[in-house]
Amino acid sequence: MTIKTEQPKTVEDIQNWLIDQFAQQLDVEPDDIDVEEPFDNYELDSSKALILLGRLEKWLGKELNPVVMFNYPTIAELSERLGELYL
Known part of the structure; x- marks a missing residue:
């Protein structure tokens, strides 16, 4: 039996x-x-940012500091930072 792990x-x-x-x-x-x-x-x-953050945490399987969305206020910046922190 193979256990599937997400990449x-x-x-x-x-x-x-x-x-x-x-x-x-x-x-x-x-x-x-x-x-x-x-x-x-x-x-x-x-409020929308916190909802999005909650979905992002669930999707990544990682807890995020809400401040990250304000410190990295574009999709490009946030993606890069999350890549650095969690990947």
């Missing part, structure tokens, strides 16, 4: 996941999401 997420995986989450939240196509655009420009208020 670690790459920076690209994290970035793609975040793009998909923002696209769903904004009801737009993933191609319309700019990874260099600040979260504030996507109407990501603190």
Whole structure:
């Protein structure tokens, strides 16, 4: 019997996941999401940020400090930082 273990997420995986989450939240196509655009420009208020963070924690299987989303306020920056911290 083989136990399936999930592969670690790459920076690209994290970035793609975040793009998909923002696209769903904004009801737009993933191609319309700019990874260099600040979260504030996507109407990501603190409550939405915490919901997103909770989903991200579950997806990564890691607990995250909420401050990370404010210290790295774009999809590109957050993806890179999470890649450095957790991969």
